Amino acid sequence: AQTVTQSQPEMSVQEAETVTLSCTYDTSESDYYLFWYKQPPSRQMILVIRQEAYKQQNATENRFSVNFQKAAKSFSLKISDSQLGDAAMYFCAYRRRSGNQFYFGTGTSLTVIP
Amino acid sequence: DTGVSQDPRHKITKRGQNVTFRCDPISEHNRLYWYRQTLGQGPEFLTYFQNEAQLEKSRLLSDRFSAERPKGSFSTLEIQRTEQGDSAMYLCASSLSIYNSPLHFGNGTRLTVT
Numbered sequence: 001a002q003t004v005t006q007s008q009p010e011m012s013v014q015e016a017e018t019v020t021l022s023c024t025y026d027t028s029e030s031d032y033y034l035f036w037y038k039q040p041p042s043r044q045m046i047l048v049i050r051q052e053a054y055k056q057q058n059a060t061e062n063r064f065s066v067n068f069q070k071a072a073k074s075f076s077l078k079i080s081d082s083q084l085g086d087a088a089m090y091f092c093a094y095r096r097r098s099g100n101q102f103y104f105g106t107g108t109s110l111t112v113i114p
Numbered sequence: 115d116t117g118v119s120q121d122p123r124h125k126i127t128k129r130g131q132n133v134t135f136r137c138d139p140i141s142e143h144n145r146l147y148w149y150r151q152t153l154g155q156g157p158e159f160l161t162y163f164q165n166e167a168q169l170e171k172s173r174l175l176s177d178r179f180s181a182e183r184p185k186g187s188f189s190t191l192e193i194q195r196t197e198q199g200d201s202a203m204y205l206c207a208s209s210l211s212i213y214n215s216p217l218h219f220g221n222g223t224r225l226t227v228t
Contacts, residue, residue, distance in 0.1 A: 004156075033214050044118075045157075045205070045219040052214055091156050097213050100170055102147075104156030 004094050006105035013082045014113050020067075021077045021108045023092030029053075031097040034068065034075045039107075040088040048090070051075065053097075079110075087112045116140070118220035120206050126226045127196055134192045135223045139208030146189050147217060148181055149205040150174070157205055163189060164211070196227045 003026045013019035025034070036048040051059045051068050058066050063083075067076045079086055092105040119138045127133050139146050144165050149157035160179070162170045165186035175181075178196075183189040193200055203224050207217035 009154075035216055037217075037219075044221045047216045047218075050214065050216055093156075093217075100145075100162050100164075101159045102157075102217055103159075106154065106156050 004092050004103050004105040006090075006092055006108050008108045009106070010109045010111070012111040012113055013079070013086075015082055015084060017082055018078060018080045019082055019110065021079075021090050021092075021110070023075045023077070023105055025073050025075065025092070025094045025103075027073065027094065027096065029096045029098075033095045033097065034066075035093040035095070035102070036064070036066070036075075036077045037091045037093060037104075038086075038088045039091065040085075045091070049077065082112050084112050084114065086110060118206055118208050118218050120204075120220035120223050122223055123221060124224045124226075126228065129196055129198060129227055131196055132192065132194045133196060133225065134190055135204055135206075135225075136188060136190050137206030137220060138188045139206070140218055142210070143208035143218070144186065144211055145209045145215075146183055147207045147209075148189070148191050149207065151203040151205055151222070152201075160191075160204075193225075196225075198227045201225055201227045 005024045032053045034051045039045040049061045063080045089107045091107045095102045121136045146163040148160040151157045163183040178194045181191045203222045205222045206220045209215040
């Protein structure tokens with residue numbers, strides 16, 4: 001079974017600074033998709049960024065970017081110029097191309113310090 | 115795009131009672147998922163529909179759980195004879211039938227079994 005591991009239960013960052021959240025996954029597949037989701041307190045989970053495994057170029061969405069290392073099965077999220085609104089739980093998720101299930105990590109709670 | 119909506123937002127019930135939750139997906143999404151999330155954990159897959167067909171169920175889904183999606187529109191998740199261990203956030207998500215299509219989540223239904 002696929003597993004997604006987020007080894008940092010909690011992280012903190014000063015406002016305007018940069019933080020990197022880690023994610024590793026276990027799979028024998030070569031074609032799959034990776035996602036980062038954000039879940040603010042008492043609010044719905046929203047997509048932050050996604051990456052197709054066949055693409056070598058790292059995905060970027062404004063202040064959010066990923067470092068995708070396929071051989072190492074690593075998919076970290078970098079948040080630049082952190083803002084107070086970035087405070088949330090962040091979940092890494094995996095889905096193999098031929099499957100239907102999304103597998104989620106246990107999450108990283110990010111605190112942004114003013 | 116009105117997003118995924120779930121009803122109710124909160125449900126408190128006594129052990130042994132039956133409860134039913136409703137999810138209305140994004141209208142053009144033909145895939146619908148149910149996930150369960152407990153405190154400090156990531157979402158765990160329960161079941162998945164493609165249109166009206168329930169194509170996959172997790173082993174987490176005991177016989178007390180049943181889900182339907184009549185006519186491929188809204189979905190209901192019923193839990194019979196609730197147990198305290200059923201207390202969790204129940205998340206509904208929908209997506210398109212495209213490989214890299216992400217999940218769009220609702221706000222969830224928080225169930226408390228007393």
